[in-house]
Amino acid sequence: MSPLLDVRGLTVTYKTSGGDIPAVRGVDLSVAPGEKVGIAGESGCGKSTLALALLRLLPANAALGGEILFDGDDVLKMSFGQLRAVRWAGASVVFQGAMHALNPVRRVEEQIAEPILVHGGDRRTARVKAAELLDDVGLGAGKGRAYPHELSGGQKQRVMIAMALACTPKLIVADEPTTALDVMIQAQILRLIGGLVADRGISLLMISHDLSVLAGTCDRLAVMYAGRVVEQGPAGEVFTDGKHPYSRALAAAFPRIGDDDARRNPQGLPGDPPDPADLPTGCAFHPRCPVAVPICPDVDPQLWSAAPGRDAACVHVKEN
Numbered sequence: 621m622s623p624l625l626d627v628r629g630l631t632v633t634y635k636t637s638g639g640d641i642p643a644v645r646g647v648d649l650s651v652a653p654g655e656k657v658g659i660a661g662e663s664g665c666g667k668s669t670l671a672l673a674l675l676r677l678l679p680a681n682a683a684l685g686g687e688i689l690f691d692g693d694d695v696l697k698m699s700f701g702q703l704r705a706v707r708w709a710g711a712s713v714v715f716q717g718a719m720h721a722l723n724p725v726r727r728v729e730e731q732i733a734e735p736i737l738v739h740g741g742d743r744r745t746a747r748v749k750a751a752e753l754l755d756d757v758g759l760g761a762g763k764g765r766a767y768p769h770e771l772s773g774g775q776k777q778r779v780m781i782a783m784a785l786a787c788t789p790k791l792i793v794a795d796e797p798t799t800a801l802d803v804m805i806q807a808q809i810l811r812l813i814g815g816l817v818a819d820r821g822i823s824l825l826m827i828s829h830d831l832s833v834l835a836g837t838c839d840r841l842a843v844m845y846a847g848r849v850v851e852q853g854p855a856g857e858v859f860t861d862g863k864h865p866y867s868r869a870l871a872a873a874f875p876r877i878g879d880d881d882a883r884r885n886p887q888g889l890p891g892d893p894p895d896p897a898d899l900p901t902g903c904a905f906h907p908r909c910p911v912a913v914p915i916c917p918d919v920d921p922q923l924w925s926a927a928p929g930r931d932a933a934c935v936h937v938k939e940n
């Protein structure tokens with residue numbers, strides 16, 4: 621089956637007065653129809669930059685290279701008209717902190733109906749659909765009359781999910797949809813998104829720094845470090861048996877939800893992520909890596925095959 625989303629050699633460089641910041645450095649990533657793919661990695665590794673690039677929502681100082689094929693068409697070459705058709709109807713994004721983007725003076729049912737109206741639906745259809753969506757996200761149609769300030773953080777997040785589903789897109793990109801919420805609500809919301817997209821056959825690209833929540837929701841995981849994918853494979857395997865030392869460190873830092881003892885005492889990741897404007901030579905992870913060997917500062921690791929369907933950018937994988 622050809623992928624719905626096929627990202628090839630994507631680079632994003634932010635041009636700043638202080639110099640170039642290479643935020644995404646050659647990412648290949650695909651999402652099949654109906655597939656749920658998670659992207660994990662620490663703050664600053666380029667997750668949001670990648671998500672925003674997919675729909676060309678980056679600020680003007682971002683220079684892009686590579687290809688982003690959505691349903692076979694290159695997003696980077698689309699006219700503005702084509703791009704508008706893709707946004708919401710083809711792919712919709714639940715942004716980081718998006719719940720603060722709700723309009724404070726409009727009832728939530730009107731805001732859920734809005735994308736349907738914008739894409740040519742009539743008022744009656746939009747109203748009926750908004751009520752159904754409120755039900756689907758577990759809010760109940762009664763909450764449709766509410767204004768955002770009358771809802772909790774978790775409820776507002778559910779409204780955002782209803783909006784993202786309103787035009788039944790082929791792909792939903794959810795960028796840390798739950799950062800501000802407590803961990804139990806996070807788990808509930810992520811399960812909700814996972815269930816809603818599965819019921820509708822919608823593909824999902826879910827971004828989080830918490831590998832364990834992604835492992836519970838997604839089919840496949842890509843782990844990012846310093847602007848690159850350093851490992852990818854089936855979600856459960858990447859979480860429990862990472863082939864890249866960074867994946868293992870990330871899994872230890874975010875133990876499985878439900879494993880309360882482990883979550884109370886997570887193993888912190890050693891050191892800090894590198895400054896993208898001043899990356900270590902060779903493998904960007906080598907200064908923090910517990911299994912680094914003398915060649916690591918000199919070898920630029922590629923995504924080598926670690927097992928069928930599994931790749932990791934680590935010299936130890938290449939040696940095996």
Ligand code: ATP
Nearest residue numbers: 634641643662663664665666667668669670679896
């Ligand atoms: P987080 O987990 O904190 O959301 P992230 O993985 O989403 O992090 P990005 O927001 O994609 O990371 O940022 C990647 C890098 O690009 C960071 O070093 C960030 O400082 C830099 N960056 C992001 N936006 C801009 C911008 N508009 N101009 C310059 N640099 C930027």
Ligand code: MG
Nearest residue numbers: 667668669716
């Ligand atoms: Mg981000």
